[in-house]
Amino acid sequence: MSDAVQRVSTPGVSDEVAIQIIGMHKWYGQFHVLKDINLTVRRGERIVVCGPSGSGKSTMIRCINRLEEHQQGQIIVDDIELTGNLKNIDAIRREVGMCFQHFNLFPHLTVLENCTLAPIWVRKVPKAQAEEIAMEFLNKVRIPEQAAKYPGQLSGGQQQRVAIARSLCMSPRIMLFDEPTSALDPEMIAEVLEVMVNLAETGMTMICVTHEMGFARKVADRVIFMDGGEIIEQNEPEEFFNNPQSERTQQFLSQILAH
């Protein structure tokens, strides 16, 4: 395959552990969704998670900020363990940003208000300052001119970029992406991926569920393949794509690279 992939230059991965998942299991009623997940993410590391639909990718990353509750094992984010303790949950959610497949912007608030709501009410930032920060990030995602509009007036790609800016306004130390481009038209995918690449260049710790293999080759430090609620295989992108170990990975890759 192409060895001509231009890797992004980044500040590099530190030794510090950002997220640690140890022997984590999750069930939906009788259904065993996640089976013995073990994963260590270092600060500044960028991880791409892929796998067939229904394999538990979303569920896994949603456990990291407690949108889903795990039943067994440990999840430690920034040295804080996720338990039923509401203080811990609040602390972790403040440090972890998340972008969703369907953007989930607040339709009754303007783009600017979407971006300033959490800084004002959670971080208690003065309004003027929050707006300044928001404009800075809207500039970075290249839509400062849309600040006064409502989400319903924007295209899908623009909405996803606002969603990314909204998360960044909380100055998270970790960003989670759950298929951020899979609800977008092809011409909009590029603009969102570009913003994500720029974010990677700043050294942000990122976990991205995505099937954009070009993005994985360009920015990922590690690609993780999940199937049936298990992590089947993980490797550096070149190794992962050129030399997949398990049969299931090979099958999956041949399927998504076929089109």
Add this chain to the structure above:
Amino acid sequence: MATQSIDGPKRGSLLSDQRTRAIVFQALAFFLVAVFFIYIGTNTARNLEALGISTGFGFLDSPAGYDVAMSLIPYTATDTHGRVFFVGLLNTLSVAVTGIIAATILGVILGVLRLSKNWLVSKLVYWYVEVVRNVPLLLQILFWYGVLLGLPRVRDAIPVFETMFLSNRGFYLPRPVPGDGIGLIIIAFFVAVIAIPIIARAARKRQEQTGQIFPVFWTSAALIIGLPALAAIVTGFPLTFDYPEKGGFNFKGGMVLRPEFVALWFSLSIYTAGFIAEIVRAGIQAVSHGQTEAAFSLGLKPNWTMRMIVLPQALRVIVPPLTSQYLNLTKNSSLAIAIGYPDLVSTFGGTSLNQTGQAIEIIMMTMLVYLTISLLISMLMNYYNKRIALVER
């Protein structure tokens, strides 16, 4: 859309032009309606004349000559039909307004409980809603009236906290009697009411500048209770109560809620609350779960997420059907006639009509009242709905 093309080569005949046709049809419709009403009007006037019934509103000044069981303004049988109109109107308004308030509070609570994760609570509300919505309102009114009339006679009235009594003649409650210095308490209350928006504004300003969040809600609550309480202490509690006392056949003192009012108010409230509960449930559910998740992932706590993200969006869905529930409740209050609650329809539109025979004038006035109330409610709610409407592409 107009299909008129000014410089187009083909121009159809005037009649095939959409805009012209629309105007022609509307004019035609208006003409037909006008002819219809003029015909009815002249015809009726001629018939009434033949029967020797005078038309006009002169009857409003003639004495009514009958008693009304309940009145918010002084009224005796020697007062005019015009006064009966106001007595009935106030009775209608009082049951409608208190009914709307109670139905809204109960309905919102039930709607939220319906979504509770607690299976039993959710099921109980489900059955409440099903029963209340599917039994005809008239039956419910008659049922509750029957229940109230089944209470003991005055002689054996059931005491509640030794100060209130339940009997088949009504609920007897202590009546507040203002003493000297009550003015100060009322002033204190209004000072609190005026202070709250000022404080809220200052709090918002301060938050915008420093980021500090000021507990506006709790401060307001403290003020609105605290200030009048303080005034009460200073003036030495100038509010006393006149307690009802059992006499031979009736109670002396206190005040009374008639069973007719209670039955009507209660039935209207719980009936409408069933519909409102469903509206509230649907409204909250219409806000996608993704909204809550996005708010959570930004670190917003559940109660703030409810207040700032879910409720504002749910209200958009809730307000229009809520308006029609308010209108329904108001119109349904005319079922008062079934149990003899003296509302506008049963007094002015009933007894006065029978006595004067001025059917057209009285029915027109009564209809006009309901129309006015309904339009007022609609206007208020539409205004509110416009303010919270979403901007879409």
